[in-house]
Amino acid sequence: MADLGSIRSEAVLMNSVSSKNRPWRSFRAKFILVVGSAVLVDLLISGGLALWNVQRLSRDATEEVGHGLEQASQDYIRTYADSTVAQVSLLLDQVHSDVGVLAGVLQEQIDNPRQQIDIGSAISGVSPGSVELSFDPAGQWAQNAPGSPSVVSAWGYLLNADHNPRPDVLADIRASSVLDLVAPSLLKNGASKLQMYYIGPKERPIFRTAPYTDQAQTFDRLYPGHNAANFWDFFFPGLYETWQSQATGHTGQAIPVEITQTAPYTDAITGKLIVSFFQPLWSADRRSVAGTAGTDITLDQLAETVENVRVAETGFGFLAMSDGNVVAISGRGEKTIGLRSTSDAKGTGVTGLERSLKGSSQPAIAQLASDPRDGIRHISLDQNGEPVPFMVIMKTLPSINLWEAGKVRKDAMSLGIVVPEREIYASLNAAQAEISEATNRIVVYQLLAILLSLVIVTLAVFAASKRITSGISALAGAAQRIQSKDYSVRVAVTSRDEVGEASEAFNRMAEDISYHTENLERLVKERTAEIEDAKEEISILNAQLKSENQRLGTELAVAERIQMMVLPLAAELASSKDLEIAAYMSAADEVGGDYYDVLESEGRFKIGIGDVTGHGLESGVLMLMVQSVARALQEAGTTDPVKFLVDLNSALFKNIVRTRIDKHLTLAFLDYDGKDMLISGQHEEVIIVRANGDLERIETMDLGIPIGLDSDISAFVSTRRIPLEKDDIIVLHTDGVTEAENAHGELFGIERLCKEAVRLHQQSADRIATGIIDTLMSYIGSHKIHDDITLLVLRHR
Amino acid sequence: MEIRDENFRVWAENECVYFDGVLRLAGPDAYSPIYSLAASLLHEDHARVIFDLTGLEFLNSSGINLLAKLTIEARKKPEIQLVIKATTQYPWQSKSLPNLKKLYSGLDLQLA
Secondary structure (H helix, E strand, O other): OOOHHHHHHHHHHHHHHHHHHOOOOOHHHHHHHHHHHHHHHHHHHHHHHHHHHHHHHHHHHHHHHHHHHHHHHHHHHHHHHHHHHHHHHHHHHHHHHHHHHHHHHHHHHHHOHHHHHHHHHHHHHHOHHHOOEEEEOOOOEEEEOEOEOOEEEEOHHHEOOOOOEOHHHHHHHHHHOOHHHHHHHHHHOOOOOOEEEEEOOOOOOOEEEEOOOOHHHHHHHHOOOOOOOOHHHHHOOOHHHHHHHHHOOOOOOOOOOOOEEEOOEEOOOOOOEEEEEEEEEEOOOOOOEEEEEEEEEEHHHHHHHHHOOOEOOOEEEEEEOOOOEEEEEOHHHHHHOOOOOEEEOOOOOOOEEEOEHHHOOOHHHHHHHHOOOOEEEEEEEEEOOEEEEEEEEEEEEEEEEEEEOOEEEEEEEEEEEEEEHHHHOHHHHHHHHHHHHHHHHHHHHHHHHHHHHHHHHHHHHHHHHHHHHHHHHHHHHHHHHHHOOOOOOOOOOOOOOHHHHHHHHHHHHHHHHHHHHHHHHHHHHHHHHHHHHHHHHHHHHHHHHHHHHHHHHHHHHHHHHHHHHOOOOHHHHOOOOOEEEEEEEEOOOOOOEEEEEEEEEOOEEEEEEEEEOOOOHHHHHHHHHHHHHHHHHHHOOOOOHHHHHHHHHHHHHHHHHHHOOOOOEEEEEEEEOOOEEEEEOOOOOEEEEOOOOOEEEEOOHHHOOOEOOOOOOOOOOOEEEEEOOOOOEEEEEOHHHHOOEOOOOOEOHHHHHHHHHHHHOOOOHHHHHHHHHHHHHHHHOOOOOOOOEEEEEEEEO | OEEEOOOEEEEEEOOEEEEEEEEOOOOHHHHHHHHHHHHHHHOOOOOEEEEEEEEEEEEOHHHHHHHHHHHHHHHOOOOOEEEEEEOOOOHHHHHHOHHHHHHOOOOEEEEO
């Protein structure tokens, strides 16, 4: 037996050889393929599902977050817009309120002329600078000197020839001095106002303004020719007439608040863009206009509120009139929505500002001007040639009366807030980006996890498959080695499983094969010798058998010869004048010991039938002895059947003892004296068929005992007399007839024999014998005949 | 002890010898083992010896000779009660066995 080390090295060698031969068809490859595929499919399905779910989750989350954020953003902007509108409205309301207070004071003066005069006188007394005007020859107007809280100008056409104000004008100057009491505090408090003023009615349109400025001088510089025309007609054409028509009841007041606002224009005094707010004053009877109280605010104040709008990073607000004219916007905002401002130089009245949305270089903004409904809309603005999405929310302010281009009409300003969508949606985008990033991260992690799992499983499968299949590979390799007649191979048993058991069994088989192969030659030699010995033995036995056969054959031939020799001749059978006798005997292959005889002596016939036990020469010899003794006794004149049998038995018994022939025989005799038939001795039944067909069966058991068993049988032998008439027949047989078998092993039997005898009884003895034998032979067919067949038929003539 | 071939079986159990099947042996020599088997019981100290033939379908004349010799052998030993159990089911038994009773009246032939 090889040592373990060499076995291992051989196993390893075989393993590598076999796997080199069929790397992709090996058990291991299949194992790896199957397990790997299962794991791969599993991973792909679970991984794919996970990825799909993550993607869907991400999509849903993005949608949900986007929806929420968008809603929140829009709500925020809307709220912002509302609050900005409220702020603007508040500012305007404060201005309205301030104008209202001034107007109220002035209206009170008008409605109470006495009080008006008293107050005027009081102020004139306290502050004469407020009512004393000096003529300016260059400007052809009169104005009070600086130092008063307010400046009051009386235009040239309000002066007399002595350059003093007309008396009614002077009265108005005095009355309006009440402004000195009210305006400074109004200017100081409330909304930030540029100036507050009083303008007299059209027939004496003095212009008192607080605080004091060189207003007439400024008018001369900015509005040459104003001193030649009526103030109202020059600066605010149509406005006065509108109010007047309201007073006379031609048209109703447009709104309950009796304040009219101008469109923005350049302030004559400060040069700033301003908006004026007027509240008309009425005569005591309310039938005509009695001047106006007014205040100016710079657009800066409105613009400040609007420009303070800070939505996201670059979001901005604007305030537009209903015709699209933008009255407040930051510079950046103006640029973003593409506004172009043009001064309306050729317009009438105060110089207006034309900066309309309609004139925007951005089509979306121009469209906005034609459809200024409230609400949020999404537009695209061109920025540096790139379309950028913006969100615009429009909010209409409360209505006002607007004087513009000589007319007063109802108008409402709109606040717009413009925000780049990318800023509005910055948080949304950030959230989406975060979700997307998270999704991507999860996807990447998932993929990494799948790959890692694959690597681990692959390594594990490789490792496990090596363990699992190495035993099988080693076995396969070892089997190949055995196939190539290397019987020294053994496999290492490394496991306790089925492979281990197979390996152990393989080693045992290999050992057996090895042993048998190595010892085959010796074994063949041994076996050959054994076979030769056996053959010799067989030859010897065969030779013995041959000689034995020969001897037996000779013996049988002799026996048969003896049997046939002693049978009666045909002439002897026919010697009786009363009896017609037919006999048939067929010896079996091995010669039975059947015997029949017809002995005649002095007219007495003795017909015998017997059956010696056994076969062969000894049976033949015993039969010969029986025949000889019977003949001798017949010749000796022994007529008593009983004595005949007793003597015959005695003689035979002694000879059987001497010859040591271990046999006996049944033997019966019929004695016929021409009249009756006497039956003696024990044999088969005697069959008698009468001439009329009646059947009689004579049992012979009580008429004797087998011959040769005992020395003296006299106690057992007796006779029976049978009367015999013409055409009666007697049939004698040996058991060879009744015990003949057919192919199924069924015996012919006494009944069948009797039936045949009855059937044939009218025919001659010969024909009866032949007929019975024919039936018997066809019954036996090709089946083996075990015993001699003997049949004797006697017919009474 | 048992003697058998494809057709028959003869065996001894205590004081009883059973015969079974079809016995058609060629002669005294062929029957001698059976004779020895049955006769040995007669030489042992049994109060009685039973030959049970109830399973023996057929016995040829040599076999009947064997039974006759055994009967004569038993006749020499009157102290042993020989019993032969037989059946009328098989015709040869009622035909041949009464002869044994003739040979030895002390034989207990139970033909049922």
